[in-house]
Amino acid sequence: MESIWEKPVSHGEILKKIWKNLDLGTLEREHPFHTPVFSTVANGCVPNLRIVVLRRFWRKPPCLAFHTHTGSPKIKELQNNPNVYWLFYHPTEKLQVRIKGKARVHTADDxxxxxxxxxxxxxxxxxxxxxxxxxxxxxxxGLPEDLLDRAPTREESEAGRANFAVVTSTVEQIDCLEMNVRGHRRSLFVWNETGELETRWLTP
Ligand SMILES: Cc1cc2nc3c(=O)[nH]c(=O)nc-3n(C[C@H](O)[C@H](O)[C@H](O)COP(=O)(O)O)c2cc1C
Incomplete structure (x- = not known):
């Protein structure tokens, strides 16, 4: 029988590994999952990508978040079309995680x-x-001249509050590729409309 790295593996074990890396991505500045690529749809149908800092990850239901300036073009793109993708890569674990979701912009809530x-x-x-x-x-x-070399005081920093937004994204689908010299392994996780998880294996 063909062995994909000897020990049988379940989707649950792979998902645990993904969750662990997303947790670490929010906590450790040097972790490769700290700075994913975040993709939006611009002008109706053109993809637009940029790096963001992963700030939050919730497991149940799975949800991701980053911070941004309310005036950044991605905000309008998200308001016109909430469909997004996140792309993570861990070079030593050789783990690529592609997450599809729907985004929401938070400016004045808890x-x-x-x-x-x-x-x-x-x-x-x-x-x-x-x-x-x-x-x-x-x-x-783009920074005010007198703040180039110092942190603002608390009072000065409050001037930024009106421009601050949190972008959250649901997790509708995860496409996970684990690379290995003995053959890569690819798994798919889909959360259906009722929030139930469906899993599949894919050829890499
Ligand atoms: C390492 C790194 C981290 C970044 N983190 C963020 C971030 O958390 N939020 C953000 O809006 N932009 C972040 N940026 C800047 C974006 O990549 C992008 O240049 C900027 O947000 C403008 O994007 P837009 O024109 O698509 O809105 C980061 C860039 C780098 C290189």
Whole structure:
């Protein structure tokens, strides 16, 4: 019988490994799952991708979150079309995780408030500054001049609150590829409309 790395494996074990890496991604700055690629649909049908920082991961029901500036173009893209993809890769575990979901933008609810309170003053500078993706005549950090080399005080940092958004995303589907010299293994996890999990194996 063909052995895919000797010991039989279940979808449950693979999902545990994915959850563990997503947990670590929110906790450890150096973890490869800390900075996934997040993809939106722009202008109706054009894909748009960028790196974001994974800030939260909830298991039941599975949900992911990152922070952003309310003026960033991805906010409009999400409001026009909530379909998103996340892409994670762990180079030593040789693990690729592709997550499909639907996004929601939070600006004035309990989650936005909780995440704002958890954001360091230094990081709050990004929200005091200009929105990303604005054209500029010269190279610019977008930050206020006097905050280039220091963290804002708590009071100064509150100027960023109005520009702060949390983007959450449901997890509708996970496509997981584990690479191995003895043959890769690919598994699919689909949460149906009633929230039940269906699993499949795919050829890599
Ligand atoms: C390592 C890294 C982490 C980043 N984290 C975030 C983030 O958490 N949120 C965010 O909005 N942009 C983040 N960015 C910047 C985005 O990749 C992107 O340039 C910016 O958000 C503008 O994207 P948009 O024009 O698609 O809205 C990060 C970039 C890098 C390289």
């Amino acid at each position: 989650l936005a408030e909780e995440q704002w309170l958890a954001t360091e003053f230094f990081s709050r500078r990004c929200y005091i500054g200009e929105a990303p993706t604005e054209p500029s005549k010269k190279p610019t950090s």
